[in-house]
Amino acid sequence: MKLLLVEDESKLIGALSHILKKNGYSVDTAMDGETGIEMAATGFYDIIILDRMLPRRSGLSVLKELRSLGLNTPVLILTAKDSSKDRVEGLDAGADDYVVKPFSTEELLARLRALTRRKNKDFIGDTLCAAGLTLNPLRGEVIKGDCTIHLSVKESLLLDLLMRNLGQVITKERILEKVWGYNSDTDIASVDLYIHYLRKKLNIKNIVTVRGVGYYLQEVGDVP
Numbered sequence: 001m002k003l004l005l006v007e008d009e010s011k012l013i014g015a016l017s018h019i020l021k022k023n024g025y026s027v028d029t030a031m032d033g034e035t036g037i038e039m040a041a042t043g044f045y046d047i048i049i050l051d052r053m054l055p056r057r058s059g060l061s062v063l064k065e066l067r068s069l070g071l072n073t074p075v076l077i078l079t080a081k082d083s084s085k086d087r088v089e090g091l092d093a094g095a096d097d098y099v100v101k102p103f104s105t106e107e108l109l110a111r112l113r114a115l116t117r118r119k120n121k122d123f124i125g126d127t128l129c130a131a132g133l134t135l136n137p138l139r140g141e142v143i144k145g146d147c148t149i150h151l152s153v154k155e156s157l158l159l160d161l162l163m164r165n166l167g168q169v170i171t172k173e174r175i176l177e178k179v180w181g182y183n184s185d186t187d188i189a190s191v192d193l194y195i196h197y198l199r200k201k202l203n204i205k206n207i208v209t210v211r212g213v214g215y216y217l218q219e220v221g222d223v224p
């Protein structure tokens with residue numbers, strides 16, 4: 001697993017590289033934003049850890065540029081800030097996850113594992129399998145255990161979005177845009193309502209609320 005670490009604090013680089021290498025990652029480092037873009041844009045890496053505060057170019061601006069280049073490598077943001085505004089900014093810029101400094105190495109490793117699992121998640125034909133559910137989006141059918149549950153079009157689109165982004169927080173704004181469309185005059189409260197419908201219909205507890213931000217679907221058996 002090839003990992004790019006974009007971080008400017010040499011102490012943290014040393015400590016992280018050591019732990020990451022011990023856990024089977026091959027680690028390259030970029031110490032400023034410009035170098036980070038150059039290295040990441042090669043597409044050589046399986047996963048990127050990106051600090052928010054960097055010299056020459058901020059982490060968010062690096063991320064936006066990489067996404068605008070079409071790079072879809074999973075990116076985990078390291079941030080010293082923990083307001084929901086900062087989290088939303090990071091996720092909207094295309095981050096897959098974020099860790100707030102100071103963090104435990106166990107937390108970081110767990111999040112990296114989740115990101116790589118997600119990347120390797122496969123689609124079987126036209127159905128989607130995640131978190132103990134099998135969704136056929138075209139038919140609007142979910143198989144859970146030996147039950148088949150029928151969903152409305154919006155419910156099916158919403159679940160599809162959650163399953164494709166397993167373990168990844170999706171902002172309510174993004175859900176609204178993906179499920180109801182850009183120009184919809186639907187209120188953001190509909191997102192909460194449809195999450196409620198899904199939880200009830202599927203009788204599941206692993207659609208997790210991130211207060212003030214959005215929702216994510218948790219893999220069955222993952223410890224929060």
Ligand code: CA
Nearest residue numbers: 008051053054
């Ligand atoms: Ca920094």
